[in-house]
Amino acid sequence: MTQNIYDNASFFAGYSALPRSVQGLAGAPEWPSLQAMLPDLRGRRVVDLGCGFGWFCRFAREAGAAGVLGIDVSENMLARAREMTSDPAIVYRQADLEGLDLPEGTFDLVYSSLTLHYLRRLPALIAQVHQALVPQGRFVFSVEHPIMTAPSQQGWRTEGGRQVWPVDRYLDEGPRTTDWLAKGVVKQHRTMATYLNQLLQQGFALLRVEEWAPTDDQIAEHPEWASERERPPFLLVSARR
Amino acid sequence: MTQNIYDNASFFAGYSALPRSVQGLAGAPEWPSLQAMLPDLRGRRVVDLGCGFGWFCRFAREAGAAGVLGIDVSENMLARAREMTSDPAIVYRQADLEGLDLPEGTFDLVYSSLTLHYLRRLPALIAQVHQALVPQGRFVFSVEHPIMTAPSQQGWRTEGGRQVWPVDRYLDEGPRTTDWLAKGVVKQHRTMATYLNQLLQQGFALLRVEEWAPTDDQIAEHPEWASERERPPFLLVSARR
Numbered sequence: 001m002t003q004n005i006y007d008n009a010s011f012f013a014g015y016s017a018l019p020r021s022v023q024g025l026a027g028a029p030e031w032p033s034l035q036a037m038l039p040d041l042r043g044r045r046v047v048d049l050g051c052g053f054g055w056f057c058r059f060a061r062e063a064g065a066a067g068v069l070g071i072d073v074s075e076n077m078l079a080r081a082r083e084m085t086s087d088p089a090i091v092y093r094q095a096d097l098e099g100l101d102l103p104e105g106t107f108d109l110v111y112s113s114l115t116l117h118y119l120r121r122l123p124a125l126i127a128q129v130h131q132a133l134v135p136q137g138r139f140v141f142s143v144e145h146p147i148m149t150a151p152s153q154q155g156w157r158t159e160g161g162r163q164v165w166p167v168d169r170y171l172d173e174g175p176r177t178t179d180w181l182a183k184g185v186v187k188q189h190r191t192m193a194t195y196l197n198q199l200l201q202q203g204f205a206l207l208r209v210e211e212w213a214p215t216d217d218q219i220a221e222h223p224e225w226a227s228e229r230e231r232p233p234f235l236l237v238s239a240r241r
Numbered sequence: 242m243t244q245n246i247y248d249n250a251s252f253f254a255g256y257s258a259l260p261r262s263v264q265g266l267a268g269a270p271e272w273p274s275l276q277a278m279l280p281d282l283r284g285r286r287v288v289d290l291g292c293g294f295g296w297f298c299r300f301a302r303e304a305g306a307a308g309v310l311g312i313d314v315s316e317n318m319l320a321r322a323r324e325m326t327s328d329p330a331i332v333y334r335q336a337d338l339e340g341l342d343l344p345e346g347t348f349d350l351v352y353s354s355l356t357l358h359y360l361r362r363l364p365a366l367i368a369q370v371h372q373a374l375v376p377q378g379r380f381v382f383s384v385e386h387p388i389m390t391a392p393s394q395q396g397w398r399t400e401g402g403r404q405v406w407p408v409d410r411y412l413d414e415g416p417r418t419t420d421w422l423a424k425g426v427v428k429q430h431r432t433m434a435t436y437l438n439q440l441l442q443q444g445f446a447l448l449r450v451e452e453w454a455p456t457d458d459q460i461a462e463h464p465e466w467a468s469e470r471e472r473p474p475f476l477l478v479s480a481r482r
Contacts, residue, residue, distance in 0.1 A: 152403065
């Protein structure tokens with residue numbers, strides 16, 4: 001089973017204090033780009049893999065989705081998600097995404113934000129997503145960018161007055177351990193090609209790929225984000241069954 | 242017009258001495274991966290954009306192509322390519338790829354090896370390629386990998402006994418000047434997302450993306466290539482009209 005760091009008490013406390021936890025989607029700077037990749041949600045059936053506190057599930061309902069299934073491995077997060085809505089068209093379910101079992105040809109959109117880089121085996125999940133979508137259904141997700149996850153020692157260095165991000169082990173896929181909100185958080189590094197080819201091999205058509213970094217307007221508001229343009233923190237992908 | 246560094250005498254002398262110039266495709270370590278992306282060439286009409294000494298054009302004919310058009314900006318390279326064949330089904334043409342004009346719906350394969358990163362404007366070329374292909378025709382190409390072209394100071398550093406490749410300016414697309422075989426060689430950095438989205442926007446379906454690095458067998462034969470697995474030197478793409 002995937003490491004469930006979200007049920008580690010100190011990680012959960014740290015995560016709960018992040019802008020994206022407190023403010024929801026508006027606190028996630030990549031949200032406008034991810035939102036632009038979404039289909040019209042009116043009347044659609046939606047799944048959110050790694051739904052956390054349920055911000056996207058509630059957004060999808062407000063945008064007109066007929067029903068939303070939020071799945072997460074963390075009971076802590078689901079408990080809080082359930083507290084935040086009484087909408088009967090949002091259903092939360094605890095499950096490990098590595099053994100996910102979704103009904104066939106049922107959903108119009110499968111969404112996942114910053115979750116898939118925790119999974120050790122991605123092809124099985126992508127196959128599940130593919131069979132769970134209706135024809136023409138969409139799979140829209142974000143993950144930490146492979147340039148971000150590759151290095152054996154992730155972090156910025158200063159060189160000649162510039163911030164640089166030293167890359168090594170890019171082709172060496174597998175676990176990387178970082179200290180982020182807690183010690184020993186394990187994420188899986190895979191290359192950009194692996195993400196894209198696994199989608200293509202399962203029969204998805206790629207619609208759009210985005211290497212997200214903050215816009216000039218966002219940097220004007222948050223000058224501390226400027227270095228994120230030196231290397232992209234997130235990879236966003238939109239695909240069609 | 243794109244910088245034509247291949248007609249610079251000292252660059253040309255250096256390039257002519259590279260294994261890929263002397264031995265042809267067998268001297269290009271990424272060739273087996275690129276070859277695996279090619280369709281069956283028997284009876285097909287093929288264009289090679291940036292054909293250089295014509296190694297691929299001659300390969301395509303040996304693999305059964307009905308006709309091959311090799312295009313290059315460098316008269317030096319074309320002169321040598323013409324010396325190496327008397328096959329009337331191979332035609333060489335001098336042209337700047339930034340103003341390319343190909344006949345409509347004519348080719349089964351457009352191929353390009355390590356050339357497109359010299360072009361300042363890629364969308365116009367991709368549109369030309371798209372219209373020049375028959376339906377279901379393929380576009381297979383390699384370029385320097387964006388992780389390779391991004392940095393303001395391209396090169397390896399040593400850190401804790403490991404080779405690392407410091408990345409900066411990844412999101413800042415445009416010219417990068419390096420000293421490679423000659424001083425002041427200008428290549429255009431663009432992100433992985435830009436390469437892929439420009440293909441998608443012109444109507445191509447992506448078939449496969451490869452971030453090439455040497456295999457274990459290749460490293461056993463050439464231990465000096467080992468560092469190339471720390472960050473991929475080349476991006477290989479296969480797309481279908």
